[in-house]
Amino acid sequence: MAVVTGNPIISPSLLTNRVTQFGLRSEVSGAKVVPGRAIGSGGKGKGKVRVVVKAAVQIGGLEQLKKAKEGLGFDTVSEGELREKGFLGMRKTKLVCTIGPACCSLEDLEKLALGGMNVARLNMCHNTRDWHLDVIKKIKKLNEEKGFCVSIMIDTEGSQIQLLDHGAPSSVKVEKLEGYPPFTVQASYDGFSEGIEVGEVLVIDGGMASFEVIEKAGNDLCCRCTDSSLFLPRAKFSFWRDGKLVARNSELPTLSKKDWADIEFGVSEGVDFIALSFVNDADSVRQLKNYLYMRSSRSTRVLAKIESLESLQKLEEIIEACDGIMVARGDLGVEIPYEQIPTVQEEITRVCRELNKPVIVASQLLESMVEYPTPTRAEVADVSEAVRQYADALMLSGESAIGPYGQKALSVLQMASSRMELWSREENRQSILHQRPLGESLPDRIAEQICNCAVEMANNLGVDAIFVYTKHGQMATLLSRNRPYPPIFAFTSDKGTRMALNLQWGVIPVLVDLRDDEMEANITMTMELIKRKGMLKPGDVVMVVSDLASTHINYSAFQSIQVKTVV
Ligand SMILES: Nc1ncnc2c1ncn2[C@@H]1O[C@H](COP(=O)(O)OP(=O)(O)OP(=O)(O)O)[C@@H](O)[C@H]1O
Ligand SMILES: CC(=O)C(=O)O
Ligand SMILES: [K+]
Ligand SMILES: [Mg+2]
Numbered sequence: 001m002a003v004v005t006g007n008p009i010i011s012p013s014l015l016t017n018r019v020t021q022f023g024l025r026s027e028v029s030g031a032k033v034v035p036g037r038a039i040g041s042g043g044k045g046k047g048k049v050r051v052v053v054k055a056a057v058q059i060g061g062l063e064q065l066k067k068a069k070e071g072l073g074f075d076t077v078s079e080g081e082l083r084e085k086g087f088l089g090m091r092k093t094k095l096v097c098t099i100g101p102a103c104c105s106l107e108d109l110e111k112l113a114l115g116g117m118n119v120a121r122l123n124m125c126h127n128t129r130d131w132h133l134d135v136i137k138k139i140k141k142l143n144e145e146k147g148f149c150v151s152i153m154i155d156t157e158g159s160q161i162q163l164l165d166h167g168a169p170s171s172v173k174v175e176k177l178e179g180y181p182p183f184t185v186q187a188s189y190d191g192f193s194e195g196i197e198v199g200e201v202l203v204i205d206g207g208m209a210s211f212e213v214i215e216k217a218g219n220d221l222c223c224r225c226t227d228s229s230l231f232l233p234r235a236k237f238s239f240w241r242d243g244k245l246v247a248r249n250s251e252l253p254t255l256s257k258k259d260w261a262d263i264e265f266g267v268s269e270g271v272d273f274i275a276l277s278f279v280n281d282a283d284s285v286r287q288l289k290n291y292l293y294m295r296s297s298r299s300t301r302v303l304a305k306i307e308s309l310e311s312l313q314k315l316e317e318i319i320e321a322c323d324g325i326m327v328a329r330g331d332l333g334v335e336i337p338y339e340q341i342p343t344v345q346e347e348i349t350r351v352c353r354e355l356n357k358p359v360i361v362a363s364q365l366l367e368s369m370v371e372y373p374t375p376t377r378a379e380v381a382d383v384s385e386a387v388r389q390y391a392d393a394l395m396l397s398g399e400s401a402i403g404p405y406g407q408k409a410l411s412v413l414q415m416a417s418s419r420m421e422l423w424s425r426e427e428n429r430q431s432i433l434h435q436r437p438l439g440e441s442l443p444d445r446i447a448e449q450i451c452n453c454a455v456e457m458a459n460n461l462g463v464d465a466i467f468v469y470t471k472h473g474q475m476a477t478l479l480s481r482n483r484p485y486p487p488i489f490a491f492t493s494d495k496g497t498r499m500a501l502n503l504q505w506g507v508i509p510v511l512v513d514l515r516d517d518e519m520e521a522n523i524t525m526t527m528e529l530i531k532r533k534g535m536l537k538p539g540d541v542v543m544v545v546s547d548l549a550s551t552h553i554n555y556s557a558f559q560s561i562q563v564k565t566v567v
Contacts, residue, residue, distance in 0.1 A: 073498070073511025074533070075149035077116060082535055087464040090487045092506035093417035094118040094393035095410060096153070096360055099135050100126065100401025106138050108407075112400065113139075113148040115410040118502045119273065121153045121395065124262040136269050149509065151272040151502040153303070156259040158277030159252035160331065161189045161237065172231040174209055189252065193219045201240040204231060205334060236334040245309050245335055254284035263288065267297045272499040275303040275326055280310035282321035289321070299496020301503075303360070306348055307331035315348065319355050324503060326395070330363035342385075349389045354436045356481050358503045361386040362395035366412055370403040375412050383413060387420035388429070390483050392505040430459065430483050447547055447559060451478035454561045458543045459485050463563065469514060469522055469546040473497040473504075475559075479545060480504045486543075491526050519546055519560075531566065540566040 081090050096119040097103070097112050109120070120139055122132045132154070142148050193216070202211040202223055209229030215222040239246040254276060255263075266274055279285060285304050292300050304311070304318050307328035311318055319325055327345050336344065345361060352359035365383050366375045386394055394413050400406035424430065435452055439445040458466055466488045468476050476490035488507045492498055493514040501509035512529070514522050523544055530536045544562040 073149075074530075075508075076147040077114065077149075078508045079533070079535070087487055087540075088485065089418075090508070091116065091414065091418050092421050092483075092487070093387050093391065093413075094358075094503055094505065095413050095417075096121050096362070096393050096395040096503075097400040097406065097410060098123055098395070098397045100398075102402050102404060103400050103406045104131075104135050104138075106142070109135070109138050110142055110146065110148075111407050112410060113142055113146075113150050115407050116414050117150055117410060119151045119153050119393070121155055121275070122271075123155045123401070124259075125155075125157045129262070129265050132265070133269060136271065140270075149498070149502060151499040152270075153273035153275055154262060154266040154271050155275040155305070156262055156277045157256065158254060158259060158305075159189075159256050160278055161252070170232075173228075174225045174231055175228040176225050193221045196221060196239055196246070197241075200246070201226070202237055203240055203334075204229065204237045205235045207338065208235075236331060238334055252278070254279055255288065263291075267292065267295060267300060271300065272496070273301045273303055273324070273503070275305055276322075277305050277328070278308055278311075278331070279304040279306070279318055279322075280308055281314050282317040285318060285321040299494075299500070301500045307335070309335045312336070312344065315351060316355070319352055319357050322357065323500070324358040324360070324392075325352050326360040326362050327391075328362050330397070333363075345386070346389050349386070349391050352392075353390060353481055353483075354434070356438060356477050358392035358477075358505070360393040360395050360503070361389075361391045363397055365394055365396065366399050366409045369405050369409040369412070370398040373405045373408055375409070380412065380416050383416045384420045387417045388424060390424075390433070390505065392480075393503055425485050430485065433483060435481065447475060448478055450545065450547075450559050450561060451475060452482055454543060454545050455479055455482035455484040457561065457563075461541065461543075461563065463541045463543045465489055465540070465542050467491065467523070467526065467542055467544045469519065469526075469544075471497065471547075473501050473509075475545060475547040476501055476507050476509075477504055480507050491522070522546075523562075523564075527564070527566070536566050538566050542566065 078090070095116050097117045098121045099109070100123075103109065103112060112120075120135070122135060124132070136152055139150050139152055143150060196213060196216070198213050198216055200213050202213060202221070204210065207227075209225065209231065210227040211223035212226050213221050214224050259277075263274055274288065276284060276288065285302055288302050292298060292302070301323035303324040303326055304322040305326045305328040306312065306315070306318070307330070325348060327348050329341055329345065332344070333341055349359050349361070365386070366379045368374075368376050368379060383394060394417065396406065396409055396413070399409040403409065435448075437445070437448065439448045454466065457463075463486055465486050466479060466484060468479055468488060469491050470476050471492065471494055473490065473492065473494075476488055476492075479488050483505060490497075490501050490507050490509045491512045491514060492501070492509060493512060495511060498509040498511045501507045510526075512526055523546075527536065527542070536542070542564050544564060545560070547559045
């Protein structure tokens with residue numbers, strides 16, 4: 001246990017009552033106050049803004065819920081969206097909601113599912129395993145009984161240097177002024193003052209407050225406040241030397257004992273994704289993937305969270321090793337200057353698409369909605385920018401976990417992403433996407449080329465939908481990588497593949513009983529089922545792409561593109 005004491009003095013030995021001469025005012029403030037924010041009245045809006053709020057109730061009517069599932073594992077929400085908006089109106093960007101005390105009842109989870117939640121995230125930093133288990137059971141119940149298809153993600157705690165306690169119930173104000181009583185805060189890492197020199201700068205919460213180290217006494221650091229702000233509970237901090245971050249995270253294990261226990265819990269409860277916090281290199285990702293392989297849990301996908309300087313330096317190897325990425329802007333903003341976040345986000349998003357891994361843009365997307373029922377215009381612009389960059393998914397954190405307006409926040413993501421997707425299509429932005437060649441073997445290169453060409457054809461021909469028949473989801477993701485105009489219906493008989501594809505841009509995974517080596521029969525059967533549901537009309541044009549026979553020795557011959565007109 002390390003301790004930050006005094007003004008503040010940083011010590012590993014819980015020396016909470018050291019007195020120093022430096023002037024920090026220790027002031028306990030009862031609640032976080034955000035001045036100058038008016039709550040949207042809703043009275044004299046000009047129509048345009050009000051549309052955003054309407055979206056909360058737009059998706060998936062309740063009557064669709066009552067419909068029983070028939071033969072085809074088509075989820076209720078996609079089905080409702082298709083009926084309401086048609087193929088081209090279907091949302092492509094996926095939505096992740098963090099589940100917390102504000103939305104953990106069965107009713108609230110159902111409302112989020114109806115509102116378009118594709119993945120529910122459980123942050124293992126908070127609450128008990130029993131609490132998480134209860135949420136997992138509720139989501140599975142909703143999936144089974146009401147025909148939703150919501151995947152479950154657990155997010156590990158990971159190891160990071162952070163403040164544990166500063167002796168006050170909420171925030172502590174720190175100021176540059178001299179002559180205020182000192183206070184002590186504890187930090188979460190014993191050796192964190194090692195290698196830190198006098199004159200270095202300690203930065204709290206990505207620059208919200210800063211301190212200069214003015215004395216080192218053993219493992220204690222005495223610091224002077226150089227930039228006033230608030231100390232929030234569990235604030236994150238970092239050290240800077242000559243304007244550059246002193247990288248510290250590599251000294252900490254990515255997977256702690258608790259993380260392994262949480263992973264074990266997640267695997268036994270059959271979660272679909274494990275998001276690894278504070279990944280520093282590809283090794284921890286490979287280690288977990290090996291473990292899952294040994295444990296025969298290959299359908300559990302591993303996501304790496306990019307939230308440290310080290311992870312940015314090894315970005316490509318991490319992306320290659322994992323099954324997907326989260327741009328965890330909250331902690332990333334502690335490690336790199338704020339102004340670099342937008343360009344780093346764009347870069348990560350681009351590389352993920354090129355390397356064919358789904359990417360989630362996370363944290364503070366609609367932060368003001370933790371307290372207020374309307375987003376700021378700047379937040380909507382930020383959400384839209386992530387969509388314009390073709391991120392696979394957007395994530396809500398506190399907005400859904402603890403805020404009273406979680407469903408509204410979800411509807412804002414829904415509206416903003418649909419709008420930007422339409423604009424991108426009208427602007428023909430898809431045509432600017434560069435696809436770097438990925439495959440090395442001939443069959444892999446053929447699959448990739450087929451998908452690139454199929455999407456170009458689909459866009460040029462203006463087909464209504466792309467149907468892909470896939471075992472492990474590879475062809476579906478290769479199609480998605482090209483961000484086509486029509487939606488991609490991925491038919492699979494593998495449940496794990498279905499749940500994993502929930503995070504993939506533009507893919508609607510459908511569970512169906514497929515037969516190996518009987519491609520034509522599979523196509524006819526699925527088209528017939530969809531037609532019978534009234535979702536395909538005569539005249540609709542469908543592009544069919546398949547790689548189902550990929551276990552076959554001569555499999556490249558079995559990959560094909562067909563264009564079918566519904567009669
Ligand atoms: N299961 C939960 N129980 C209680 N509070 C929760 C829970 N999940 C989230 N929260 C609250 O919601 C807020 C935002 O949630 P989130 O887990 O996304 O935070 P985060 O700090 O950005 O994530 P991370 O710890 O992975 O960096 C947290 O500060 C926490 O107070
Ligand atoms: C999501 C998360 O872990 C972060 O933004 O730090
Ligand atoms: K976490
Ligand atoms: Mg984080």
